[in-house]
C-alpha cells in the first residue's frame with residue numbers, strides 16, 4: 505500500500521490535463537488517494553482517441569506494431585493493394601526522425617523490452633480498470649465473450665505463431681479454433697478463414713466515450729472538478745508547482761498530470777523536455793444496423809482492424825496511417841476498411857458513420873509514466889498507442905502512487921520519460 509511522504513501530503517492540489525480514458529483514470533485514482541483533483545479538457549470527456557477506438561480490453565496485447573518482421577514487410581505493407589499501413593507522404597519529412605527511431609525499435613532486443621514492459625502493465629490492467637468502471641456504474645457497458653483473431657491463410661496463421669508464443673509467455677490465454685469452431689461461434693463470417701484463435705479473457709467496452717463520461721460524473725460527484733477549456737503555455741519549471749493557461753487565464757497547481765494523448769507535447773510546448781511523441785492515425789467505419797452479425801470483437805489479423813459489435817452498431821476500427829495531427833481524413837483508408845469488412849462479413853449493412861482518431865505513440869511503443877526531468881511537478885501519462893483503453897486504469901494507479909511520493913506498485917523503469925535522452 506502507498507505511504508505518501510510528508511512532502512507530498514502538503515502538495516494536494518493537482519490538475520489533470522486531458523479527459524481521455526488515461527487522464528480520467530489518473531484523476532479517479534488521485535482522488536481516491538486524497539488529492540484535490542481538477543480536470544481540464546477542451547472538449548467533452550472521451551472525445552479524443554478514446555471516442556472511436558475498437559472497444560477491446562486487450563489483455564493479450566503485448567506485441568507492438570514495430571517488431572522484427574515489420575522491416576521486411578514494410579514495403580509490401582506500404583505499397584501493397586490491400587494494406588493496413590500507409591504514410592501520408594507530405595508529412596514524411598517531419599516524420600523521418602520518429603520513423604527512424606520506430607524502425608530501430610524493430611530490433612529483437614528492443615522488442616523484447618517492449619513486450620516485457622507492456623506485459624507487466626497488462627497483468628494488472630483488468631483489476632486496475634474494473635475498480636474504476638464499477639465505482640462509476642459502468643458494469644452494463646462491459647461484455648465478456650472473449651475476442652477472436654481470424655487468419656485468411658495458413659501462411660498468415662503460421663507466421664503469427666511466434667507472436668502467440670510471446671503472448672502466452674506474458675500470461676495471455678489463447679485457444680486455437682478450427683474453421684468449423686469459428687463458424688459455430690461466428691456464423692455470419694464468410695467461410696474463408698481456415699484458422700482463428702480465441703482470447704477468452706479479452707472483453708469489450710461497449711461504448712468507450714460513455715464509460716469515460718460516467719467516470720467523470722463519478723469524479724465530480726465525489727469532490728473533483730471538470731473544467732472545459734483549452735490548456736496552453738505550461739510554464740517551465742517552477743519550484744512550487746505547475747502553472748499553465750486555460751482559455752488565456754493563468755492557473756497554478758501543486759502538481760499536474762499531462763494526459764493529453766497525441767497532443768501532449770503541443771500542450772506542454774516549452775514547459776518540459778521534448779519527447780519523441782507522434783501519432784499513428786487510425787480510422788473507424790461504423791455499420792449501425794449490423795451489430796448482431798457478430799457476438800464478440802473479431803480481429804482481422806492481416807487487415808489491421810477489429811470488427812466489434814458495440815452500442816452504436818458494428819464498428820470496424822484500426823489500421824495505421826503515419827500522417828500527423830493535421831491532415832484531413834484519407835477516404836482511401838475508409839474504403840479499404842469497408843471493402844475488407846464486406847469480404848469477411850458479406851451481410852454488413854450500409855455505412856452509417858466514419859471517424860479518424862489519433863493514437864499517441866512513442867517510437868518504442870511504450871507509454872511514458874513518470875515525472876518530467878525538467879519540470880518535476882509535472883507527471884507524464886501518455887503514449888499508450890494501440891492499448892490506451894486497456895492501460896488507462898493501471899496508468900492511473902501508477903500516476904497516483906508517483907504523485908503521492910510512494911514506491912510504485914510495479915517497476916516503472918521501462919516507462920521513464922528520460923529513456924529518450
Ligand SMILES: Cc1cc2nc3c(=O)[nH]c(=O)nc-3n(C[C@H](O)[C@H](O)[C@H](O)COP(=O)(O)OP(=O)(O)OC[C@H]3O[C@@H](n4cnc5c(N)ncnc54)[C@H](O)[C@@H]3O)c2cc1C
Pocket residue numbers: 521522523524525526527544545546547548549550551552553554555556557558559560561562733734735736763764765766767771785786787788821822823861862863864885886887888889890891892893894895
Ligand atoms: C482506430 C483505433 C482503435 C483503437 N482500438 C483500441 C482498442 O481496441 N483497445 C485499446 O486498448 N486501445 C485502442 N486504441 C487506442 C486508444 O484509443 C488510445 O490509446 C487511448 O484512447 C488514448 O487515450 P488518452 O486518454 O491518452 O488520449 P485521448 O483519448 O486522445 O485524450 C486526450 C484528450 O486531451 C484533450 N486535449 C488535447 N489537447 C488539449 C488542450 N490543449 N487542452 C485541453 N485538452 C486537450 C483532447 O480533447 C482529448 O480529450 C485504438 C485507437 C484507435 C485510433
